[in-house]
Amino acid sequence: MEFAWSQSHLDYRKRVSGFLEKELPADWFETLQKGIATKEQAEFSRDFCPKLADAGLLTPQWPKEYGGEDGEAWEQFILAEEVWRWGEPRGPQYMGVNWIGPTLMRFGTEEQKDIHLKGIASGKLVWSQGFSEPQAGTDLGAMQTKAEWNGQGYTVNGMKLWTSYSEWADWIFLLARTGPERKQISVFLVDMKTPGIQVVPFPGLPEYGHLNEVYFDNVHIPASALLGEEHKGWDIMAFTLNFERVGLPRYIWGLRTLDIAVEQLKAEGRFDDPICRAAAGRIVARFEAATVLTYAVVDERINDIQGTVTPNVQRITAAQACLDLMSFMMDYVPDCLTGGNNFLELFYRGQVASTIAAGAYEIQLDAIAQRGLGMPRGR
Amino acid sequence: MQFQLDENQAAVLAGVQAILQHHQDVPGAHRRGWSYYSMELDEALSRNGYLDIGRTEGMGGVESALVVLEAAKAPVSVEIGASVLVAPHLSATEIPRPICLISGDLMKAQRYLPVARTAIIDTGDDVLVLPVDPANVEAVESIFAYPFGRFKTRPDLAGAQRLGKAAVAPLRQWARVALACEVAGAMRAAIDFTVDYTKQRKMFGSTLAAYQAVHHRLAECHLIAEGVRALALKAAWSGDESEAAWAATYAQMNIQKVLFDTHQFNGGMGVTNEHKLHFWTYRFRALQAEVGGQSGAALDTADLRWGPPGAGAIDRAAVRGAA
Numbered sequence: 001m002e003f004a005w006s007q008s009h010l011d012y013r014k015r016v017s018g019f020l021e022k023e024l025p026a027d028w029f030e031t032l033q034k035g036i037a038t039k040e041q042a043e044f045s046r047d048f049c050p051k052l053a054d055a056g057l058l059t060p061q062w063p064k065e066y067g068g069e070d071g072e073a074w075e076q077f078i079l080a081e082e083v084w085r086w087g088e089p090r091g092p093q094y095m096g097v098n099w100i101g102p103t104l105m106r107f108g109t110e111e112q113k114d115i116h117l118k119g120i121a122s123g124k125l126v127w128s129q130g131f132s133e134p135q136a137g138t139d140l141g142a143m144q145t146k147a148e149w150n151g152q153g154y155t156v157n158g159m160k161l162w163t164s165y166s167e168w169a170d171w172i173f174l175l176a177r178t179g180p181e182r183k184q185i186s187v188f189l190v191d192m193k194t195p196g197i198q199v200v201p202f203p204g205l206p207e208y209g210h211l212n213e214v215y216f217d218n219v220h221i222p223a224s225a226l227l228g229e230e231h232k233g234w235d236i237m238a239f240t241l242n243f244e245r246v247g248l249p250r251y252i253w254g255l256r257t258l259d260i261a262v263e264q265l266k267a268e269g270r271f272d273d274p275i276c277r278a279a280a281g282r283i284v285a286r287f288e289a290a291t292v293l294t295y296a297v298v299d300e301r302i303n304d305i306q307g308t309v310t311p312n313v314q315r316i317t318a319a320q321a322c323l324d325l326m327s328f329m330m331d332y333v334p335d336c337l338t339g340g341n342n343f344l345e346l347f348y349r350g351q352v353a354s355t356i357a358a359g360a361y362e363i364q365l366d367a368i369a370q371r372g373l374g375m376p377r378g379r
Numbered sequence: 380m381q382f383q384l385d386e387n388q389a390a391v392l393a394g395v396q397a398i399l400q401h402h403q404d405v406p407g408a409h410r411r412g413w414s415y416y417s418m419e420l421d422e423a424l425s426r427n428g429y430l431d432i433g434r435t436e437g438m439g440g441v442e443s444a445l446v447v448l449e450a451a452k453a454p455v456s457v458e459i460g461a462s463v464l465v466a467p468h469l470s471a472t473e474i475p476r477p478i479c480l481i482s483g484d485l486m487k488a489q490r491y492l493p494v495a496r497t498a499i500i501d502t503g504d505d506v507l508v509l510p511v512d513p514a515n516v517e518a519v520e521s522i523f524a525y526p527f528g529r530f531k532t533r534p535d536l537a538g539a540q541r542l543g544k545a546a547v548a549p550l551r552q553w554a555r556v557a558l559a560c561e562v563a564g565a566m567r568a569a570i571d572f573t574v575d576y577t578k579q580r581k582m583f584g585s586t587l588a589a590y591q592a593v594h595h596r597l598a599e600c601h602l603i604a605e606g607v608r609a610l611a612l613k614a615a616w617s618g619d620e621s622e623a624a625w626a627a628t629y630a631q632m633n634i635q636k637v638l639f640d641t642h643q644f645n646g647g648m649g650v651t652n653e654h655k656l657h658f659w660t661y662r663f664r665a666l667q668a669e670v671g672g673q674s675g676a677a678l679d680t681a682d683l684r685w686g687p688p689g690a691g692a693i694d695r696a697a698v699r700g701a702a
Contacts, residue, residue: 001384001441003616009380074380262685272688274678281677284684285628289606292613299382313602362591368601369594373574378591 003295012075016082019055023048024089032087033342036350037209042126042168045091049123052090059097059121066105066113067121073302077249077294084252087346092165094248096120096127100173103240107187107228116171116189128169128192130160130176130214131237137162138360140175140185140237145216147176147188154178154188154226156196156219162357164210166192167199172214175237178230185233188225195219205352241358249294250318250354251287254325257347258283261325261333264341270332279328286321293317309372312364319361322351384445391432391442395449398423402453404655411652413661414524416494417455421477424450430459430476433467440464444560444615448608451564454658456525458491460557461499464615468553469499469546474508480554482670486530488519490665493528499550500539506546507539523665524658551679552620554670555627559611562630562663566604566637569659570597573641580646587644596640603633624680631673634663 005013025031034040052058053067061076062068076098083090090097101120104113119125136143145158156176166172169192178186190197196219204211228236262280265271293314300310326348329336336344355361369375384392402420409415424430424446433443443463450459458477466474479495492498493516500507515534519527574597577587587593607630614622638660642649649656670676682688 001382001388001612001616003380003613005380259685266685271685274674274688277681277685277688278674278677280685281624281680282628282632282673284680285610285625285632285677288622288625289610289629292609293606295380296382296609299380303383309601310605313605316599316602317606362595365595365598366591368598372601373570373597375574375578375588375594375597376586377589378594379585379589 003292009074009078013078013082016057016079017085019052019057020082020086020089023051023055024086028086028089029343032089033346035207035209036088036091036346037164037207039168039209041091041209042165044089045093046124046126048089049091049093051123053121053123058090058093058123059101062101062117062121063105066101066117073298077298081249081252084249085256087253087256092126092128092169093120093123095129095164095173096125099240100127100129103173103236104189104227106239107236109224111224112189112227119170125170126165126168128163128166128172128214130163130166130172130174130190132162133158133160137356138363141182141234143175143177143185145174145176147174147178147186147221149178150220153220153222156188156190156216156221158216160214160216161211163199163212163214166212166214167201167209172197175233178233183234184231186230187227187233187236188221189227190219190221190225194221205349207346207349210353249291250322250351251291251294253347253350254287254290254318254321255284257344258287258325258328260341260343261329261336264333264344276332279331283321283324283328286317286324290314290318290321307371309368312367313372315358316361316364316368319355322354326351387437388442388445391429391438392445392449394427395424395429395446398427398429399449399453402455405454405658413520413522413652414526414658415455416526417453417457420450420453420455421457424457424459430462431473433463434473440556440615440618441612443467444556444612447557447560448564448611451561451662452568452659454568454655456658456662458494460561461491461554464557464560465499465550465553468549469506469542470508474499475510479511480550480669482551486533488521488527488529490523490525490527490669492516492530493518493526498534500536501547501550504544504547506542506550507536508542509534509536509539522657522661524661525665548620551670552618552623555623555676556611556614558666558669559607559614559623559626559630562634562666563604563608563611565659565663566600566607569637569641569656569663570600570604572656572659573597573600573644576648577644593644597644600637600640603629603637607633621680621683624676624683627670627676628673628680630663631667631669631676634667634673638664 031040031044049058056069059068060071064070104116133143147154147156172190172192174188174190175185178184196217198215200213202211297310297314329344402417405415429446432438432446447460447463461478461480462476475496477491477494479489479491479498481489481498482501495511498509498511515531516528517531519529521527577593580587610626610629614626645656648654
């Protein structure tokens with residue numbers, strides 16, 4: 001056990017941070033403040049991500065045959081940490097790069113890999129995810145959206161929500177029911193231009209662009225849109241969610257946000273209050289715990305250690321840190337939600353559902369209790 | 380970065396565990412007491428070189444932290460944090476142990492004072508190394524699961540070795556690493572003990588472990604113990620002042636939660652001395668206020684990240700009390 005970064009990792013971090021400092025435009029933070037899933041962000045990422053791709057910094061951990069650099073998992077996380085230091089200028093590309101791509105490599109046909117992996121690796125295509133429904137969030141088995149075999153392909157009917165970036169997306173990674181039994185679901189790769197698909201944004205506590213409803217009204221998709229085997233979507237999702245759960249280095253953005261809140265408090269002469277300072281110190285400790293636990297997850301992945309609850313432990317630790325930071329903001333800088341500080345509002349609204357997304361807080365705790373502590377299934 | 384133990388570290392851990400397996404219970408005569416200081420364990424660890432590990436060539440902070448963390452899982456107590464993690468960073472020469480760390484009011488009851496040969500005293504602007512005269516110490520009964528005692532009369536500090544102001548920061552830093560290791564180990568043992576109990580104890584026709592309300596809270600305890608362990612080991616490895624403050628902050632701010640939940644799920648049995656739980660929980664409870672407590676660690680975290688407060692801020696040394 002040792003926690004030092006190797007020289008090659010330090011060099012890699014320098015390469016990434018140097019690129020971002022040089023290539024991000026001067027008005028990047030103005031774009032960021034318009035909101036994470038906005039049209040402006042999506043358009044920015046279409047312009048910026050190809051530059052990252054050209055520099056070999058979009059999919060470095062992917063195999064060379066798919067447009068990557070055969071990089072190791074640590075490089076992926078160093079890259080993620082550095083882009084999150086700037087508020088994630090990759091925008092929606094985190095989905096394609098972090099988990100849709102690896103899922104396609106594992107389960108896709110050669111044709112699917114050929115079409116989609118090149119697209120993701122180019123940085124030009126935007127993907128969205130079609131998982132949740134009004135009655136099926138964490139309990140994905142309750143989904144209603146159906147994909148029925150029509151002799152040539154599938155006909156999709158139903159509705160998805162919580163489909164970040166779908167208004168601007170080229171493709172959607174869609175989960176749909178293909179049989180009457182609970183686990184008979186399948187994954188489809190669907191072109192968002194297919195007739196019958198309608199995106200309806202609507203407002204909510206998260207920022208604009210996350211909560212879109214996507215309606216599927218007799219949408220005909222080819223058989224080649226099916227990813228993996230029919231009815232085996234559950235297995236694919238288990239693989240996919242494992243990537244999604246540890247995909248975001250929330251601690252980087254959280255600590256950056258806390259620094260921004262402290263800057264404001266200092267400027268207003270309010271950061272000498274020891275109660276406020278101690279509260280801020282405790283949040284640092286929570287984020288640092290989340291950081292080292294995230295590194296533990298990466299280490300397990302590199303060493304092919306499977307089936308542990310470290311990803312769940314890391315996710316809850318990060319979520320608790322985010323919740324404490326949001327509460328701190330409401331104690332000391334509540335004006336951030338009334339136009340006083342767009343950066344802080346960005347974090348607040350971005351994390352408002354962090355205990356729900358990618359497997360609710362309680363599901364993570366169940367996993368820790370059952371698989372980590374050996375307790376029986378709860379009732 | 381590598382989270383798996385290397386060969387050396389694995390050997391150290393296995394060696395300590397081999398010794399500890401003979402100390403998994405409190406001897407019968409002390410079984411219903413508040414605490415039990417195990418001279419047998421102390422001697423066994425000493426004989427096998429584990430208490431000198433902080434001064435052993437080839438051994439680093441991680442090895443030292445692993446020893447402290449593992450020993451803290453035993454229901455018996457043994458002074459190890461100060462000896463293994465603190466003293467080697469203060470003095471090139473060996474300091475007679477067991478060691479009692481003192482900050483705040485010198486005349487209040489102190490952890491380990493009844494067994495200590497040396498007291499290391501944080502006066503705020505100096506660190507004193509004081510030989511302890513056993514005749515000047517009286518034991519203090521307490522529900523904390525450590526031996527506590529106080530000086531009968533104020534000791535003469537003129538005879539103490541003075542390490543100087545430069546030793547204050549390292550003392551606090553390494554005392555924080557040591558307390559985080561001890562909290563991590565004792566929390567782990569208390570949680571495992573509680574999980575086992577919930578699997579056996581039935582209520583309304585089911586074991587306690589089958590209730591989701593129990594699952595969720597013990598799962599939260601588990602992630603706290605994992606977080607404290609990871610931060611403690613990293614702080615021991617890095618020797619970084621900020622990392623020590625993070626580890627202590629995270630450990631101390633979460634003590635109440637783990638103590639409450641582990642006791643809650645041991646029910647009425649958990650508050651009797653017939654049960655073993657208090658041998659762990661009232662050790663980490665005793666650490667809640669050490670080295671400035673969670674507020675002190677959190678304030679130091681803030682100072683180290685954002686700079687010290689302005690001139691009008693409260694004098695924390697005055698609040699803490701001088702030795």
